[in-house]
Amino acid sequence: MNDRDFLLQFDNCTLPPELFDHKAHLRLAWLQIKEYGLEQALKNCGEQISKYASFHGDHQKFNMTITNASVYAVNHFMKDENSFEEFIEKNPQLLSNLKALINSHYSYDIFADKNARELFIEPDVQPFI
Template sequence: MNDDDFIEQFEACSFPLEQWHHRAHVKLAYLYLTRHGFDAAEMMLRNGIRAYNAANNIPDEPTSGYHETITQFWLRIVDATVQQYGQLPTADEFFEFHPQLSQKKNHRLFYSPGLFMSPLAKREFVEPDLTHFPIVTNATEVG
């Protein structure tokens, strides 16, 4: 599926739930960042994931549903990767070229388990407590 179709299906909440996994989240972050810039991508991801979850009857409970810090963590990691290495023609190419993005547990380098899985981190973004995010000169801008 090409990037435009992927976004269209996600935003229409018709993207197959069985395919809504880590790779799809990273691809969506990449596409929103490179097409709309960091601030807009942040809002679009938050609102889009919440709407998609609601449309698919995913309950928002302590161990399921939208998690703000997870979303923000991956947005920042994808943004740092784009800033450091640049864009590629498609989200799939970007994901394949950066295998480190396939590691769902990367957050363990930045967050202690207690903080990352806390109710506060689920509800709002919390800064890492183990190490800082990579320094990026400025967030991805559309241009």
């Protein structure tokens, strides 16, 4: 699926949930950063993923802190790649080890923090930027 169709289907919640996996989350972040920059991408991704999860009855899976941390991670590794596929080929650790990368910024397991679902909790070990 091309980027335009991916964004359109995601935005109008017609992207099948089985296609919105971990890699698709990273793709969304990459596309948003490329188009709008980091600050707007953080806002857009949070709003869009929350809306998408609610629409598909999975709002309990949404986590604002993990969403923002993932956007920060994608931004950190972005260089001058021309496509998401090129980006992910250069940064496979984002597919295989993102949880550990995010947890390295916190002194506790942020994935288990109930408050992290609804609001962004700043890292307490190392800032993202």
